């Protein structure tokens with residue numbers, strides 16, 4: 001549907017409602033009614049309702065079960081929620097979604113896996129399912145500290161025992177990789193011999209006798225050298241892999257994403273599904289013009305001036321510049337500190353000036369405290385020439401932020417896209433930053449400051465993607481293992497708002513998404529238990545039982561979908 005037709009349709013729906021009378025709406029009966037539930041609307045008043053009516057792709061009414069029940073016509077499909085809670089479709093403001101689809105079905109994903117035993121079972125099952133010699137691998141999204149039964153590192157012997165006949169490479173976040181004997185062999189890593197040259201010095205961990213332990217340290221450099229060698233799905237399986245990933249997203253309650261890095265050839269696939277009315281997530285791209293040297297900045301400036309955002313619709317669009325502005329100032333994950341140089345910042349400012357001049361929204365990776373300060377210095381200078389207020393400029397990740405930086409951002413009219421890496425990296429970050437990691441991110445400080453902020457995962461390698469695990473963390477400060485890694489907890493309500501209504505604003509869809517309200521698109525999730533009242537430590541265990549995108553059921557478990 002074109003943008004024009006969509007907005008006319010929305011206008012018609014709104015007109016019906018503004019007329020106010022349920023009898024009028026009845027003439028145009030809803031396609032769906034969901035009744036006898038607890039509708040957590042996440043509207044501005046955080047209204048709780050019992051029922052919702054949907055026509056076409058939009059919500060047309062929210063109210064009591066009786067009010068909504070009266071709207072049903074003969075063709076209306078009824079869903080009896082039997083007391084279940086419903087929330088708006090969850091929105092992740094920063095996920096490397098398109099990239100993840102190129103390996104999804106080949107990886108053994110460990111997002112949300114709470115025990116080491118379960119993880120080992122998954123490796124064994126994968127080995128059984130693939131041809132001898134094929135890789136058993138995963139590219140991040142987990143760490144051993146999420147396991148409740150044992151948080152010790154995987155050993156070469158353990159992986160050999162579970163998977164003797166396939167090479168294994170299990171990447172832990174962007175921090176280290178575990179290889180079995182066949183994996184070591186495949187990378188030319190031999191006991192008692194020199195390390196292969198493509199690994200950073202000292203990254204291959206050996207015991208006293210020179211035997212490789214299977215552990216490869218060395219942070220992103222070493223991790224990426226291994227990940228680059230892992231097989232992508234062949235072109236013939238790309239669609240199936242991406243669809244399987246989208247289904248996993250819907251199963252987790254996700255319906256829309258800010259997507260960092262949108263390869264045009266992959267976007268074309270999503271557009272094709274949209275044209276067929278089969279696209280089950282909405283993608284809002286964060287894309288930029290890469291520049292890593294002054295000469296590249298020279299070439300990037302005219303390209304920025306030519307950038308055209310907002311050419312798409314409410315399923316697929318490009319809405320933000322990012323996530324990198326100037327390559328040398330992109331904080332690598334797990335560096336302990338940064339030291340941005342004046343000449344680098346001068347290049348960053350040239351690019352930011354051009355982005356502001358062209359009134360482009362900006363979503364920029366800014367993690368370490370010195371980097372955040374230095375970027376804010378540049379943005380304050382840019383702001384004197386081209387005011388950034390109302391451009392929706394936001395700093396992303398933002399784990400090492402502090403109150404004074406937040407105040408500077410508020411004065412500039414900026415926002416925070418918060419991606420708490422501690423959700424899976426809590427153990428690692430405590431190793432690197434000590435007790436400071438308890439304040440990374442300073443969630444309560446951010447919330448109490450009044451700055452507009454939203455949640456993202458930065459999945460699928462740097463973090464896991466499941467929103468209820470992030471919400472559990474935000475409310476309890478704990479990883480899935482129960483390990484307390486963050487002190488600045490916030491309320492369930494504030495955490496949910498940051499995953500829905502705020503993120504709708506962050507992807508320029510505040511008129512369409514982020515709350516269950518008449519006129520908005522019917523993206524919603526029925527939950528197996530009530531997010532607002534279950535013990536906080538069980539938030540991570542919440543399972544969506546039905547997910548709807550634009551009034552279409554995209555995921556359901558048969559128990560709830562008692563339609564007639």
Ligand SMILES: [Zn+2]
Nearest residue numbers: 323365397458
């Ligand atoms: Zn980033």
